[in-house]
Amino acid sequence: MDGTRDIEALIDLMARLPGLGPRSARRAVLHLIKKRDSRLLPLAQLMDEVGRTIRTCLNCANLSTGDICPICLSEKRANGQICVVEDVADLWAMERAQVFQGRYHVLGGTLSPLDDIGPDDLHIPKLRDRIAAENVREVILALNATVDGQTTAHYVAQELAPTGVGLSGLAQGMPVGGELDYLDDGTLRAALSSRKPY
Amino acid sequence: MDGTRDIEALIDLMARLPGLGPRSARRAVLHLIKKRDSRLLPLAQLMDEVGRTIRTCLNCANLSTGDICPICLSEKRANGQICVVEDVADLWAMERAQVFQGRYHVLGGTLSPLDDIGPDDLHIPKLRDRIAAENVREVILALNATVDGQTTAHYVAQELAPTGVGLSGLAQGMPVGGELDYLDDGTLRAALSSRKPY
Numbered sequence: 001m002d003g004t005r006d007i008e009a010l011i012d013l014m015a016r017l018p019g020l021g022p023r024s025a026r027r028a029v030l031h032l033i034k035k036r037d038s039r040l041l042p043l044a045q046l047m048d049e050v051g052r053t054i055r056t057c058l059n060c061a062n063l064s065t066g067d068i069c070p071i072c073l074s075e076k077r078a079n080g081q082i083c084v085v086e087d088v089a090d091l092w093a094m095e096r097a098q099v100f101q102g103r104y105h106v107l108g109g110t111l112s113p114l115d116d117i118g119p120d121d122l123h124i125p126k127l128r129d130r131i132a133a134e135n136v137r138e139v140i141l142a143l144n145a146t147v148d149g150q151t152t153a154h155y156v157a158q159e160l161a162p163t164g165v166g167l168s169g170l171a172q173g174m175p176v177g178g179e180l181d182y183l184d185d186g187t188l189r190a191a192l193s194s195r196k197p198y
Numbered sequence: 199m200d201g202t203r204d205i206e207a208l209i210d211l212m213a214r215l216p217g218l219g220p221r222s223a224r225r226a227v228l229h230l231i232k233k234r235d236s237r238l239l240p241l242a243q244l245m246d247e248v249g250r251t252i253r254t255c256l257n258c259a260n261l262s263t264g265d266i267c268p269i270c271l272s273e274k275r276a277n278g279q280i281c282v283v284e285d286v287a288d289l290w291a292m293e294r295a296q297v298f299q300g301r302y303h304v305l306g307g308t309l310s311p312l313d314d315i316g317p318d319d320l321h322i323p324k325l326r327d328r329i330a331a332e333n334v335r336e337v338i339l340a341l342n343a344t345v346d347g348q349t350t351a352h353y354v355a356q357e358l359a360p361t362g363v364g365l366s367g368l369a370q371g372m373p374v375g376g377e378l379d380y381l382d383d384g385t386l387r388a389a390l391s392s393r394k395p396y
C-alpha cells in the first residue's frame with residue numbers, strides 16, 4: 001500500500017465505525033474507490049454537509065438543522081405528551097414505528113455511576129421546564145428495559161413527581177410474534193405479573 | 199427524522215457499503231455525528247481527497263496517486279517476478295504478509311461468462327507487454343482457488359505460453375494451523391496429491 005497513505009488513513013477511520021473492523025473497512029473502501037463518482041464523492045460531500053449543519057435541538061436534544069427541531073416546532077405534535085428516550089436512535093425507532101404523535105425529550109444517556117454519568121449529565125432540568133411551558137399532561141418514560149434504563153426512569157419519575165404531571169412507562173411482556181419457549185425468565189415473569197383480563 | 203434529510207441520505211449511502219445494513223448504518227452515522235470533529239469531518243475530507251487523487255496505475259492497475267504506482271517505480275522490486283492477482287484487495291493481502299518482493303499485475307476480475315466478463319475485460323495484453331519490457335523470468339498466478347479463479351489462471355497461462363516465461367501457481371493444501379478433521383474434501387485431496395517427501 002506504499003504511496004497510498006490516504007487510503008490507509010481512510011481504512012483506519014472506517015475501521016473505527018461501530019460494526020466495521022479492519023477487514024470490512026478495507027472491503028468498504030475498495031468498493032467506494034471503484035464507485036468513485038456514484039458513492040465515494042457523494043458520501044464525502046454528505047458527511048461534510050451533515051458535519052457542518054447538524055446540531056442539537058435546544059428544546060429536546062434531538063438532532064436538527066436549526067436551533068429547534070421540526071418535531072418541537074410542529075404545532076400538530078403539541079398534544080400534551082412527551083416521550084422521554086435515552087438516545088436519538090431510540091427517537092428514530094419510535095418515529096419509524098409511527099406509534100407516537102407527541103413530542104420527545106432525549107436524555108442523552110442513562111445514569112451510570114461506573115461511567116461517571118450522574119443526573120447533571122442528562123437533560124433533566126430542561127424536561128422539568130418543558131412540562132410547564134408546553135402544558136404537558138403526560139410524560140412517557142420510554143427507556144430501555146435494562147438495569148441502567150430502569151434506574152434512570154425511576155430517578156426521572158422521582159424528579160418530576162412534584163410537578164404533578166402524569167407519568168408512565170412502556171409495558172413489559174412478550175414481544176409480538178414471541179414464543180414462550182424462547183423467552184427469558186425475566187420477560188416471562190413480567191408478562192405473567194402484568195397479565196391483562198380478556 | 200423530519201428536516202434531517204441529509205442524515206437520511208447519509209444513512210442510505212452508508213447502508214449500501216458491503217458489510218453494513220440499514221441498522222448498522224444508522225448506528226455508524228449516529229456515532230459519526232456524536233464525534234463530529236474527530237471522526238465525521240476528517241472522514242469527509244479524506245474521502246474527498248482519495249476520490250480526487252487516487253487512480254489506477256497504467257502499468258499494473260494497482261491503485262496509485264500517480265500515473266505509475268510506487269511498486270512499479272521501485273527499482274528494488276524489479277526482480278524479474280510478476281505476481282498476477284485478481285483484485286487490489288489481493289495485492290494488499292500479499293503486501294500485508296510481506297512474502298513477495300517482486301511486482302504485481304492486477305487483472306481486475308476473473309473470466310466469468312455468466313457475468314459477461316471475457317478476456318478483453320481483463321488486463322491481459324498489458325501483462326504480455328510487461329514480460330518483455332521488464333525482463334520478467336517468472337509469472338506467479340496468485341488467483342483465488344475458486345472455479346473462476348482457476349479457469350482464469352489456466353487462460354492466462356495459455357496466453358503467456360508463447361512468451362516462454364516461467365509460470366507458476368500458488369500451492370494448494372492444508373492452511374497453517376488447520377486440522378484434518380475440519381478440512382473440506384477438496385482441500386484434503388489437494389494436500390494429499392501434492393504431498394512432499396521429508
